Amino acid sequence: MAELRGVGIGLGVAQGPVARMAEPLPAPADTPSALSPDEETTRVGEAVSAVARELEERGAQAGGAARDVLEAQAMMAEDPSLESEIGTRIAAGKTAEFAVFDAFASFRDTLTAMGGYLGERAADLDDVAQRVIARLRGVPAPGVPDPGHPFILVAKDLAPADTALLDLEKVLALVTTEGGPTSHTAILAREKSIVAVVGAVEAKGLADGETVIVDAAKGVVTTQPTADELAGAQNRAEARASAASAPITPGALSDGTAIPLLANLGKPGAAADAVALGAEGVGLFRTEFLFLSSNQAPTVEQQREAYTELLAAFPGKKVVVRVLDAGADKPLAFLNDAHEENPALGLRGIRALRASEDILREQLTALADADAATDADLWVMAPMIATVEETEYFTALARDYGVKTAGVMVEVPAAALLADRVLVDADFASIGTNDLTQYTMAADRLLGSVASFQDPWHPAVLRLIKEVGDAGRAHGKPVGICGEAAADPLLAVVLVGLGATSLSMAPTALADVRATLLQHSLDDAKAIAEAALAANDAASARSAANAASQHTKETQP
Structure with a gap:
C-alpha cells in the first residue's frame, strides 16, 4: 500500500480501477509535403x-x-x-x-x-x-477513455471539452497530477460533486486497471488497498450519501451558532437548483453575465428584469449582488478597452466603474427598482475596493439610489489591512478569497506556472482574513466569504474561527460544509484557526488544522 498526496476537493471517497487519459499526440515531423x-x-x-x-x-x-x-x-x-x-x-x-x-x-x-x-x-x-x-x-483525439465500466479517471489535467460531457455514471473520481484548489478541474469537481484529488504529482505512476481509493477528505489516493480499507471506504461513501439525503437544516455550529450557508450564482436561472440544495440565500451574485455577452451595456430595463427574477426566487432571504466587476480577465470594450500591460493591477472593478460612472448609476437604479418590486433582502457590494475613500464613494452613491445595505468586497490586501476603517462606513464586507490570495501571494490565479502559490490556506492570507473578521466583530458588521475557499469544508471551519459570519459557495458544496460545521463549536473553530495561523506555509496550515480538528472531535463529551 502507498499513499499519494494531493489536494482533496470536498469530503467524498470513491474506489475503483484506474483509467488513464491518453497522452497527447506526438508533434508532427517538419518534413516537406508530398501534396500541393x-x-x-x-x-x-x-x-x-x-x-x-x-x-x-x-x-x-x-x-x-x-x-x-x-x-x-x-x-x-x-x-x-x-x-x-x-x-x-x-x-x-x-x-x-x-x-x-x-x-x-x-x-x-x-x-x-x-x-x-x-x-x-x-x-x-x-x-x-x-x-x-x-x-x-484520421485517429481519435486524445480524451476521456471509455473502458466499458466505471473507473477512476487519472490525467495530467482536463480540458474543457473533456470535462463538459463527463459521464458521471462511469467516472467515479478524478485524480490529476497538476492543478490546485482553484484549477478548472477543481472547480468542475465542486460544481458536479465529483470526488477529486488534484495536484497528486506521484499519480503519474498509476497504471490502467489497478484499484485505488480516492479520499478527497484526506487528499490521498491509496494504491493496493486491503480488503478492510476498501470496505471502510465503501462504508464512508454510503454514510455520506445517506447524510446528503437527510433533511436540509440551516448552517450552524454544534453549539448552535448560526452560520448562514449561501450560494454563489452567475445567472438568475440557477436560483431554483441552489434552493433545492439548501442555499439560505445568495452570498455572491455576479452581474457580469448581463454585460459580457454584449458589445454595449444592457439597458436599465434589461437589468431590472434579470435582478427581479433573481430576488423573486429568495423571498425574505439575503441576496448579495456584486456590481459589475470588469477588467483584468473580463475586459469590456464599452467600459475599458485600453491596452494594459498588467490588467489585473489596472483599471478594474470599482476603478473601471468610476471611470464610466453612468454604467454604475444605471446598475444601481435597476437594483433598487428590483428590490422595491420583491420581498428579498437585497445587499449590494462593490468589487476591488482598495481604499477608505473608495468605500465612502460607493456606499454614499448606493444609498443615494435607495440601496439599504451597501458593502464592499475585500480582495485587495490594502482593504483587509484597513478593514477597521473600511467597516466604519460599509454595512458589511465580503471576502473574495481567490483574488485576495492572488494579490497577497503575487501569483496570477490563472497562470499555471505559479498555481502552487494560489492556495487560500497560506497563513499570510489567513492573517488578512482575520484582520477583516476582527474588524467586523469590533464594529458589529457582518463578514462573509464568497471565494472558492468557503467550499473547502475544513477551511470553512477555519474561516468561521477567523471571524466569518456567513459562507457562500457553489451550491453543490453546501451539504459537505453544513455537515462539517455541525461537528465543531465556535471555540473549536477558533482553536483550529489558530493552529492554521501558526503554520509557515499552506500545506502545513492544512495539516495543522486537520490535526486540531481531529483533536477537538476526540475531546468532545
Whole structure:
C-alpha cells in the first residue's frame, strides 16, 4: 500500500480501477509535403471546420458555462489570424499537420506570455490543435477513455471539452497530477460533486486497471488497498450519501451558532437548483453575465428584469449582488478597452466603474427598482475596493439610489489591512478569497506556472482574513466569504474561527460544509484557526488544522 498526496476537493471517497487519459499526440515531423499547397489547405479547412462543429455540438449538449467555453474554442479554431498563419506555412511547403502544430504553438506562446485570462486560453489552444491534428491523421483525439465500466479517471489535467460531457455514471473520481484548489478541474469537481484529488504529482505512476481509493477528505489516493480499507471506504461513501439525503437544516455550529450557508450564482436561472440544495440565500451574485455577452451595456430595463427574477426566487432571504466587476480577465470594450500591460493591477472593478460612472448609476437604479418590486433582502457590494475613500464613494452613491445595505468586497490586501476603517462606513464586507490570495501571494490565479502559490490556506492570507473578521466583530458588521475557499469544508471551519459570519459557495458544496460545521463549536473553530495561523506555509496550515480538528472531535463529551 502507498499513499499519494494531493489536494482533496470536498469530503467524498470513491474506489475503483484506474483509467488513464491518453497522452497527447506526438508533434508532427517538419518534413516537406508530398501534396500541393491547395490540397493541404483543403485538408486543413475540412479538419478545422469539423472540429469547430464538434465543439459547438458538445457545448450545446452540455449547456451552461461549458457551452460558452466550447463555443469560444470553436471560434479559436476558425480564427482568421490562425488561418493566415497556417496558410503561410503550407505555402512554404509544410504539411497540414505541421502547419497546424507550428501555428497554434506560436499563438499559444504569445498568449502564455500575456498571462491572466488570455494566458489561461493557451491550454484551450493546445486542445484545439490536438483535435485538428487528430482529424488530419484520421485517429481519435486524445480524451476521456471509455473502458466499458466505471473507473477512476487519472490525467495530467482536463480540458474543457473533456470535462463538459463527463459521464458521471462511469467516472467515479478524478485524480490529476497538476492543478490546485482553484484549477478548472477543481472547480468542475465542486460544481458536479465529483470526488477529486488534484495536484497528486506521484499519480503519474498509476497504471490502467489497478484499484485505488480516492479520499478527497484526506487528499490521498491509496494504491493496493486491503480488503478492510476498501470496505471502510465503501462504508464512508454510503454514510455520506445517506447524510446528503437527510433533511436540509440551516448552517450552524454544534453549539448552535448560526452560520448562514449561501450560494454563489452567475445567472438568475440557477436560483431554483441552489434552493433545492439548501442555499439560505445568495452570498455572491455576479452581474457580469448581463454585460459580457454584449458589445454595449444592457439597458436599465434589461437589468431590472434579470435582478427581479433573481430576488423573486429568495423571498425574505439575503441576496448579495456584486456590481459589475470588469477588467483584468473580463475586459469590456464599452467600459475599458485600453491596452494594459498588467490588467489585473489596472483599471478594474470599482476603478473601471468610476471611470464610466453612468454604467454604475444605471446598475444601481435597476437594483433598487428590483428590490422595491420583491420581498428579498437585497445587499449590494462593490468589487476591488482598495481604499477608505473608495468605500465612502460607493456606499454614499448606493444609498443615494435607495440601496439599504451597501458593502464592499475585500480582495485587495490594502482593504483587509484597513478593514477597521473600511467597516466604519460599509454595512458589511465580503471576502473574495481567490483574488485576495492572488494579490497577497503575487501569483496570477490563472497562470499555471505559479498555481502552487494560489492556495487560500497560506497563513499570510489567513492573517488578512482575520484582520477583516476582527474588524467586523469590533464594529458589529457582518463578514462573509464568497471565494472558492468557503467550499473547502475544513477551511470553512477555519474561516468561521477567523471571524466569518456567513459562507457562500457553489451550491453543490453546501451539504459537505453544513455537515462539517455541525461537528465543531465556535471555540473549536477558533482553536483550529489558530493552529492554521501558526503554520509557515499552506500545506502545513492544512495539516495543522486537520490535526486540531481531529483533536477537538476526540475531546468532545
